[in-house]
Amino acid sequence: MNLPSGVFITTRLHRTIKIFCSSLLELLRCLKRFLNNLRDIFIMAKEKDSEKSEKTDAAEGKPEQTPQMPESKELSDKAKKEMEKVKNKLNSFKKQLLKKAPSIVAIGLMPPQASKIIEENMEEEETALLEKEKEKEKILHILILVPDEKEKELGKIKLEAIKLVQTIKPKIWIHVKTPKQLWEIGFDGKYELIDAIAASYPLHDKGLLGALRVANIHKFLVLNKFEKYVVSYVMTGSVVRGTTVKTSDIDVFVVIDDTDVKRMNRMELKEKLRGLIYAMTAEAGERAGVKNKLSPQIYILTEFWEGVKDANPIFFTFIRDGVPLYDRGNFMPWKQLLRMGKIKPSPEAIEMFMSLGERVGEAVKTKLNEIATEDIYWGVITPSQALLMLYGIAPPTPKETPNVVKEIFVDKEKMLEQKYADILAKVVGIYKDYEHEKIKTITGTQIDELMRETADYIARLKKLMEQIEKKARERTVSDLSDNLFTLITTILNLDKKTPEQEIVRKFNSELIAKGLLSKRDAGLLQNIIKAKEDYKKGKLDKREVDNVRRDASELVNNLVEYAQRRELIALEKKRILIKYKEKEKSKEGELFATKNFIFVIPDSSETKEAIEKIQKISKEGKILASSREELIEAVKTVWEEKLKLNTEILEALGKIFGKFELAM
Numbered sequence: 284m285n286l287p288s289g290v291f292i293t294t295r296l297h298r299t300i301k302i303f304c305s306s307l308l309e310l311l312r313c314l315k316r317f318l319n320n321l322r323d324i325f326i327m328a329k330e331k332d333s334e335k336s337e338k339t340d341a342a343e344g345k346p347e348q349t350p351q352m353p354e355s356k357e358l359s360d361k362a363k364k365e366m367e368k369v370k371n372k373l374n375s376f377k378k379q380l381l382k383k384a385p386s387i388v389a390i391g392l393m394p395p396q397a398s399k400i401i402e403e404n405m406e407e408e409e410t411a412l413l414e415k416e417k418e419k420e421k422i423l424h425i426l427i428l429v430p431d432e433k434e435k436e437l438g439k440i441k442l443e444a445i446k447l448v449q450t451i452k453p454k455i456w457i458h459v460k461t462p463k464q465l466w467e468i469g470f471d472g473k474y475e476l477i478d479a480i481a482a483s484y485p486l487h488d489k490g491l492l493g494a495l496r497v498a499n500i501h502k503f504l505v506l507n508k509f510e511k512y513v514v515s516y517v518m519t520g521s522v523v524r525g526t527t528v529k530t531s532d533i534d535v536f537v538v539i540d541d542t543d544v545k546r547m548n549r550m551e552l553k554e555k556l557r558g559l560i561y562a563m564t565a566e567a568g569e570r571a572g573v574k575n576k577l578s579p580q581i582y583i584l585t586e587f588w589e590g591v592k593d594a595n596p597i598f599f600t601f602i603r604d605g606v607p608l609y610d611r612g613n614f615m616p617w618k619q620l621l622r623m624g625k626i627k628p629s630p631e632a633i634e635m636f637m638s639l640g641e642r643v644g645e646a647v648k649t650k651l652n653e654i655a656t657e658d659i660y661w662g663v664i665t666p667s668q669a670l671l672m673l674y675g676i677a678p679p680t681p682k683e684t685p686n687v688v689k690e691i692f693v694d695k696e697k698m699l700e701q702k703y704a705d706i707l708a709k710v711v712g713i714y715k716d717y718e719h720e721k722i723k724t725i726t727g728t729q730i731d732e733l734m735r736e737t738a739d740y741i742a743r744l745k746k747l748m749e750q751i752e753k754k755a756r757e758r759t760v761s762d763l764s765d766n767l768f769t770l771i772t773t774i775l776n777l778d779k780k781t782p783e784q785e786i787v788r789k790f791n792s793e794l795i796a797k798g799l800l801s802k803r804d805a806g807l808l809q810n811i812i813k814a815k816e817d818y819k820k821g822k823l824d825k826r827e828v829d830n831v832r833r834d835a836s837e838l839v840n841n842l843v844e845y846a847q848r849r850e851l852i853a854l855e856k857k858r859i860l861i862k863y864k865e866k867e868k869s870k871e872g873e874l875f876a877t878k879n880f881i882f883v884i885p886d887s888s889e890t891k892e893a894i895e896k897i898q899k900i901s902k903e904g905k906i907l908a909s910s911r912e913e914l915i916e917a918v919k920t921v922w923e924e925k926l927k928l929n930t931e932i933l934e935a936l937g938k939i940f941g942k943f944e945l946a947m
Contacts, residue, residue: 372451377486384440389492391483393424400475422454431461469606493573494522494533501567502608514538515614517605532578541583557581655725659733660714666744673751685711698750706740756828760818763835807838863940877917904931
C-alpha cells in the first residue's frame with residue numbers, strides 16, 4: 284500500500300471550506316443586489332458629466348463597483364445600516380424563536396452555495412412552492428434541529444418560525460428536523476447534504492452543529508490524504524445518541540483498507556495511520572472553531588471485519604450507533620445485517636468473551652498484590668532511606684531499613700514516634716511474607732488499611748525531614764564556629780582553654796591590626812559569632828546557614844593561606860645551601876637545621892632522587908638515614924633554639940660531600 288506523501292486539496296474540500304467561511308458573507312451579497320437598485324437611482328440623479336464617465340468605464344471593460352466600495356459616503360452609510368438591520372433581524376428571530384421553543388438544539392443558516400443540493404432533497408410539494416418563490420427573489424435556507432422527543436411539535440415550531448421570518452429580506456425558507464432525521468440523511472448516503480448542513484452558520488448551537496462541523500472537516504482532511512484507502516468515516520458516541528454535554532468528546536472511527544499492504548505489517552500500518560490521522564484533529568478543531576476534543580479511533584479493514592464477525596461488543600456498538608459521513612459500501616451493509624439480527628457471535632467468540640470475564644478476578648488479585656508488594660512497599664522504603672542519607676548514614680538494605688530507622692530516629696534522636704517505625708516494619712513484613720509465599724493474596728480491605736497507614740507515615744516523614752534539616756543546620760553552625768576558633772587558637776599559639784572573647788581580641792590585635800589579615804576577615808568572624816548567637820536563640824534559617832557556611836569557608840581559606848606563608852618564611856630561615864662538586868660537576872644541596880638534627884638533601888636539582896637520599900646528622904656528627912616524612916614533621920615543629928654547626932657536624936658533611944661551601 285503506497286501512501287501519498289502530501290496533502291492534495293481536492294475540489295470537494297475547497298468547496299466545503301469556502302462554504303463554511305462565506306456563509307454570512309453570502310447573506311450580505313444578497314443584500315447587495317437590493318442595494319444595487321438604490322445605487323442605480325443615485326447614479327441617474329448625478330450630473331451628465333459623471334454619467335458619461337461611468338459609460339466610458341463600462342465601454343473599456345472596467346469592473347462594476349460593488350456596494351462594498353460605494354461612490355459616496357452616503358451610500359456606504361446606507362449599506363452599513365442595511366447590513367446591520369439584517370443581522371439584527373436574524374438575532375431577533377433567533378431570540379424570539381428560542382423563547383417559544385427553548386428546547387431547540389440548533390439553528391443554522393445554510394450556505395447559499397448549497398441551495399441546489401438542499402432543494403433537490405426537498406419534498407415535491409415543498410419544492411413546487413419554493414420554485415414559485417424563487418421566481419420573485421433569492422431564497423436562503425435555515426435549518427432548525429429539535430430534540431427527538433419533541434418530534435410531535437415539529438409542525439408547530441415550523442409555523443412559529445415562518446411567522447417570525449415574514450419580514451426578513453431576502454426570503455428565508457425554514458427546515459425543521461430532529462437529530463434522528465438528520466442522521467437518516469447519512470444512512471441514505473446523501474453525504475453532500477450532510478456536508479452542506481455541517482457548513483451552516485450557527486445562529487444557535489448546543490453542540491451538535493459544532494460536532495458535525497469539526498468531524499466533517501476532519502473527514503475531508505483524511506480523505507485528501509488517504510481517499511483511495513478510506514473505507515468508512517463514521518460519527519458515533521454521545522453526539523449521535525443525543526446524550527452530549529458541553530464537555531463531551533466528539534467520537535469518530537475511521538476504517539482503512541489494508542488488503543493490499545506489502546511494505547509493512549498491519550500493526551505498523553495501523554500505528555502510522557493513527558499518528559497521521561490524530562495529527563489532523565488539531566487542525567480540524569481550529570478550522571471549525573470548536574473546543575470539544577475530537578477523538579478518532581483508527582481501524583484497519585481486516586481487524587474491523589474480524590470484530591464484526593465475532594460480534595465484538597466494541598464494534599457492535601459502533602455499528603449500532605454510528606452515522607456514516609463517508610462510506611464506500613461497507614458500513615451500511617454491516618448496519619443492515621445487525622438490524623436483521625444476522626451478526627451473531629460464534630461459539631469461539633462467546634467462549635473468549637466469557638474467559639475474559641473469568642480472568643478479571645485473577646487480574647484484580649494480581650493487581651492488589653502488586654499494589655502492596657511494589658507500590659506501597661517502595662513508597663515507604665525509598666523515602667525512609669532518603670531520610671537516613673539526609674541524616675548522614677549510608678542507605679541500608681530494604682530489609683535492614685526498619686531497624687535502622689527505629690535505632691536512629693526513635694531510640695537515639697527521639698525524633699520519631701514508635702508507631703511509625705511499626706508501620707514501616709509491617710509493610711516490609713508483608714513484602715517478605717509474600718516473597719516467601721507465606722501470604723498468597725492480599726485483600727482490598729488490607730490495601731485500604733495499608734494506604735491509610737502509609738499516607739500517615741509519609742506525612743510524618745515530611746515533618747521528620749524538616750526536623751533533620753533543622754538539626755543539621757544547628758550542627759553546621761556549631762561545628763563551623765568550633766573548628767574556626769580551634770584554627771585561630773593554633774595559629775596564634777594560644778592555650779586550648781582560652782576564652783572566646785580573648786581569642787577574638789588576639790585575632791584583631793595580632794592579625795588584623797598588624798595587617799597580616801584584611802579588615803574583611805574581622806567582619807567575617809563577627810558574622811559567624813552573631814550567627815552562633817542567633818542559632819542559640821532559634822532565629823537562624825536555612826538562608827542564613829548558607830551565608831555562615833560561605834563566610835566560614837572564606838575565613839578558613841584566608842587563615843590557612845596566612846599559616847602557609849608563615850611556615851614558608853620559617854622554613855626559609857631553617858634552610859642552608861651547600862655547594863660541592865661531584866665528578867667535576869658543580870651541584871647544590873640543602874641543609875635544614877632543627878633542634879636535634881641537621882637534615883641533608885644532597886641535590887636539590889634532582890628532587891625525586893634527592894629526597895630518597897635524605898640523611899640526618901646528630902650533634903655528635905653521626906650520619907643516619909632519614910625520610911621525607913621525618914623531615915616534614917621536623918620542620919613543622921616550633922622551637923626557640925636550633926642545632927648549631929659544630930666541628931663534628933662539619934666533619935660529617937665533609938664525609939658526605941668532600942669539599943663544600945655553605946651559603947647562609
